[in-house]
Amino acid sequence: MNDFEPTVIAFVCNWCTYTAADLAGTSRLSYPPNVRLVRVMCTGMVDPQYVLKALLEGADGVLVSGCHPGDCHYINGNYKARRRIKLLKALLPQFGFAPQRLRLTWIGASDGIEFAHVMQELVDQVRELGPSEAKTKMVL
Amino acid sequence: MAKTAMIPVDNGLLAGLREFLRQVLARPEIAAVLVPCQLPMKAMVMPTLVSDPEQLSAANPLAPVFPLNGARVVTRLTRKEAGRTVVAVLRACEIRAFIELVKLKQGRREELIIVGIDCLGAYATKDFLPLADQGIEELTGRFLQSAMGEKEGELDGIGLAPACQACVNPVPDGADLIIGLLGADTGRALPVTAATEKGESLLENLDLPGGKAPEGREAAVAALVERRMARRKAMIDATRALTDSLEKLTAYLGACVNCYNCRVACPVCYCRECVFVTDVFDHEPCQYLGWAHRKGAVKMPTDTVFYHLTRLAHMGTACVGCGQCSNACPNGIPLAELFITASAPLQEAFDYHPGRSLDEKPPLAEFREKEFEEVVGIK
Numbered sequence: 425m426n427d428f429e430p431t432v433i434a435f436v437c438n439w440c441t442y443t444a445a446d447l448a449g450t451s452r453l454s455y456p457p458n459v460r461l462v463r464v465m466c467t468g469m470v471d472p473q474y475v476l477k478a479l480l481e482g483a484d485g486v487l488v489s490g491c492h493p494g495d496c497h498y499i500n501g502n503y504k505a506r507r508r509i510k511l512l513k514a515l516l517p518q519f520g521f522a523p524q525r526l527r528l529t530w531i532g533a534s535d536g537i538e539f540a541h542v543m544q545e546l547v548d549q550v551r552e553l554g555p556s557e558a559k560t561k562m563v564l
Numbered sequence: 565m566a567k568t569a570m571i572p573v574d575n576g577l578l579a580g581l582r583e584f585l586r587q588v589l590a591r592p593e594i595a596a597v598l599v600p601c602q603l604p605m606k607a608m609v610m611p612t613l614v615s616d617p618e619q620l621s622a623a624n625p626l627a628p629v630f631p632l633n634g635a636r637v638v639t640r641l642t643r644k645e646a647g648r649t650v651v652a653v654l655r656a657c658e659i660r661a662f663i664e665l666v667k668l669k670q671g672r673r674e675e676l677i678i679v680g681i682d683c684l685g686a687y688a689t690k691d692f693l694p695l696a697d698q699g700i701e702e703l704t705g706r707f708l709q710s711a712m713g714e715k716e717g718e719l720d721g722i723g724l725a726p727a728c729q730a731c732v733n734p735v736p737d738g739a740d741l742i743i744g745l746l747g748a749d750t751g752r753a754l755p756v757t758a759a760t761e762k763g764e765s766l767l768e769n770l771d772l773p774g775g776k777a778p779e780g781r782e783a784a785v786a787a788l789v790e791r792r793m794a795r796r797k798a799m800i801d802a803t804r805a806l807t808d809s810l811e812k813l814t815a816y817l818g819a820c821v822n823c824y825n826c827r828v829a830c831p832v833c834y835c836r837e838c839v840f841v842t843d844v845f846d847h848e849p850c851q852y853l854g855w856a857h858r859k860g861a862v863k864m865p866t867d868t869v870f871y872h873l874t875r876l877a878h879m880g881t882a883c884v885g886c887g888q889c890s891n892a893c894p895n896g897i898p899l900a901e902l903f904i905t906a907s908a909p910l911q912e913a914f915d916y917h918p919g920r921s922l923d924e925k926p927p928l929a930e931f932r933e934k935e936f937e938e939v940v941g942i943k
């Protein structure tokens with residue numbers, strides 16, 4: 425278990441969190457390679473289905489991250505995303521997923537440092553949780 | 565104070581209800597009545613759109629079966645203006661599902677008068693067929709006796725469908741006219757109460773004696789709901805114990821063959837085209853090989869648990885607990901138990917009651933700026 429390296433899928437919006445990731449990169453800040461970014465135009469387009477697919481395919485954690493409230497470039501996509509995360513957090517623990525495996529954050533375009541910090545913290549937390557059941561058992 | 569009239573039933577409940585529907589159909593403003601009718605050629609009851617009063621002699625809205633949830637049928641009749649009004653006799657869960665579909669603009673409340681009857685439940689369709697071998701009317705009579713008595717609908721050792729046993733909303737609150745069975749003197753007359761203006765103006769034009777809801781009605785409703793609450797809790801506890809890990813959920817759904825009948829039968833699975841039957845899931849052959857290589861083995865068809873979880877995420881807040889998913893499953897998977905159980909926390913999360921009111925938007929169709937801050941952040 426010690427050498428367990430978690431996989432975290434992060435759905436990040438193009439305008440804020442992805443830009444922050446880019447900034448982190450150009451500022452030469454490092455963050456764990458366990459995080460796989462999936463760039464989406466807005467957190468409002470992350471259907472719960474995407475999160476489910478990632479978890480069932482064996483992701484140990486999923487992050488959805490976008491603009492701060494009020495900053496969404498499509499006005500209210502992030503508010504919709506928050507409701508969907510609320511829904512998934514009511515759904516998934518019923519089937520044994522630890523709620524900490526699913527996270528929602530707001531990381532603004534200029535928050536490169538914050539981005540690197542959140543990724544590190546998130547990966548540490550998920551590593552602590554251990555591999556997800558979907559990864560260790562065959563899910564049919 | 566809601567207006568109540570009495571439907572005489574001294575010749576039997578069905579005869580009384582048929583006569584009531586004949587009166588309704590005789591109104592010039594009513595084009596047709598949609599009501600479950602005994603099909604002449606088989607032992608089944610189906611929603612039937614009746615315009616000839618003669619045909620109402622086959623009407624049987626009390627038969628303990630509903631092979632489909634009528635909500636979607638009603639959307640077919642109401643999705644566009646027809647110029648005439650239809651009266652639909654529906655069960656409580658059908659009305660709730662229809663209200664959900666109206667919210668999604670798939671049906672309209674205009675040109676429609678809904679008549680609801682207190683729902684005593686129904687058998688699973690597969691249980692109904694053998695029970696009805698002496699005829700549907702005979703069974704209906706035996707069922708009513710059992711359902712209004714101690715046995716709560718159990719006949720020949722067969723109980724109501726699990727979803728019905730656990731249904732805590734037997735009163736058709738969303739109807740325009742509510743016919744009360746609970747607490748009524750079923751040998752004499754049934755109260756019919758107007759719950760809306762539409763219902764009231766229809767009722768005023770019918771030749772029925774006035775009256776009021778029987779004294780015992782409230783207590784009878786409360787007693788039934790209390791028994792159902794206890795069953796619902798037991799069902800949820802049992803189902804939770806069977807599905808509280810991914811491995812158990814996978815086993816629970818073990819017989820699923822991805823036929824998707826359950827979502828066809830589900831009245832609130834609202835998409836015209838389900839993503840699971842689109843080309844999104846027409847994977848490249850090499851994709852399957854890739855999965856097989858990565859995991860060592862992959863069950864085909866793939867994505868079974870994914871399908872059910874997606875359905876829960878998409879329609880769980882709207883599940884009205886009608887049980888049709890269980891009816892539809894060729895492999896007898898207790899789906900209604902799972903969907904009722906898993907949907908309960910979703911509906912609670914948004915304090916949402918599907919089908920209660922047209923004024924309550926589906927939870928994923930709205931948002932507030934300040935809410936659910938507890939799901940944000942990594943603490």
Ligand code: SF4
Pocket residue numbers: 727829830831832833882883884885886887888889890899900903904
């Ligand atoms: S999931 Fe099953 S019980 Fe719920 S509304 Fe759909 S068919 Fe009815």
Ligand code: SF4
Pocket residue numbers: 819820821822823824825826827892893894895896897899
């Ligand atoms: S009806 Fe039964 S077999 Fe078909 S998809 Fe639903 S659960 Fe699976």
Ligand code: FES
Pocket residue numbers: 437438439440441465466467468489490491495496497498499500501502
């Ligand atoms: S554009 Fe960033 S959350 Fe909508």
